[in-house]
Amino acid sequence: MKIDWQKVNGLLPVIVQDETSKDVLMLAYMNKEAFNLTLTSGFAHYFSRTKKRIWKKGEESENTQEVKKIFLDCDNDTLLLSVKQIGVACHTGSKSCFFNEIKLNGEFTKTLNIKKPLNYDVLDELYHIILDRKLNANPETSYVAKVFNRGENAILKKVVEESNELTLACKDLTKFNTYDEFKKEQFGEHIKDNPEYDVVYEASDLVFHLLIALAMHNIHPSRIYDELARRNGISGIEEKKSRKI
The missing domain is CATH 1.10.287.1080 (MazG-like)
Incomplete structure (x- = not known):
C-alpha cells in the first residue's frame, strides 16, 4: 500500500473514529510530516490549514487521541483513524465535531453534547465563535x-x-x-x-x-x-x- 500524496496535493483528509463507540469524532488533515509523527508517537498529529503548522491533538486541551488503528481507503487518498479519545474531540466541548444536523428538508438543528469546558486561550475561543457566527448566525440577532x-x-x-x-x-x-x-x-x-x-x-x-x-x-x-x-x-x-x- 502507498498513500497517493500527489493526488491530494500533499494534504490528506483524515476521518477520526472512536475505537469503542465507533462515533465519528472529527475530520482533519495530515501532510507527510504529521503522518510520520503520528506513526512514530502513536498519537494523532495533524496539519492545520488555518494555523499553517503541525499540531498534536490535545496540545492545549490535553484531549489527546491515542491511535489504535489506521486504515487507508481504496483510492489511497483518505485515512481513517481508530483512536482512544481522551476527553472530548471538539474544541466546543462536544464529544464529536459533527453536531450540526442538516435535515433532508434543508432545516438546520444543533445538538451540542458538552462534556466539559476546554483549555483554550481567549483569542482562540473568540476566533472560533466568530467563525461560527460568520457561517451560522442570523444578522438580525448577531453583531x-x-x-x-x-x-x-x-x-x-x-x-x-x-x-x-x-x-x-x-x-x-x-x-x-x-x-x-x-x-x-x-x-x-x-x-x-x-x-x-x-x-x-x-x-x-x-x-x-x-x-x-x-x-x-x-x-x-x-x-x-x-x-x-x-x-x-x-x-x-x-x-x-x-x-x-
Whole structure:
C-alpha cells in the first residue's frame, strides 16, 4: 500500500473514529510530516490549514487521541483513524465535531453534547465563535453576522474606526497624566477619572475587530503569535531590511 500524496496535493483528509463507540469524532488533515509523527508517537498529529503548522491533538486541551488503528481507503487518498479519545474531540466541548444536523428538508438543528469546558486561550475561543457566527448566525440577532453580511469594506472600516478610537484614548490618557492636577478637563469615557481603562477598552475593541478581519480570510490568530516569535530577538531595523520590496 502507498498513500497517493500527489493526488491530494500533499494534504490528506483524515476521518477520526472512536475505537469503542465507533462515533465519528472529527475530520482533519495530515501532510507527510504529521503522518510520520503520528506513526512514530502513536498519537494523532495533524496539519492545520488555518494555523499553517503541525499540531498534536490535545496540545492545549490535553484531549489527546491515542491511535489504535489506521486504515487507508481504496483510492489511497483518505485515512481513517481508530483512536482512544481522551476527553472530548471538539474544541466546543462536544464529544464529536459533527453536531450540526442538516435535515433532508434543508432545516438546520444543533445538538451540542458538552462534556466539559476546554483549555483554550481567549483569542482562540473568540476566533472560533466568530467563525461560527460568520457561517451560522442570523444578522438580525448577531453583531458579527451583521458585519460579515455588510461585506469586506464594512469589516475593514470597523478596524480603522477602532484604531482611531484607541489612538484618541491614548492621547486622553497622556493629557490626564500631564494635566490632571489642574482639573480643567474630565477624562474617562467608561469609568470616571480612569482613562487608562479607556485604552484597555478600545484596544479590546480593536483586537476583536482584527479577529473578524482575520476570520474573513480564515487566518487563525496563532499565526500572529508565530510571526512575532519569528521576529523575537531580531533587530526591527534588520527585520525591515530583510523584507522583499
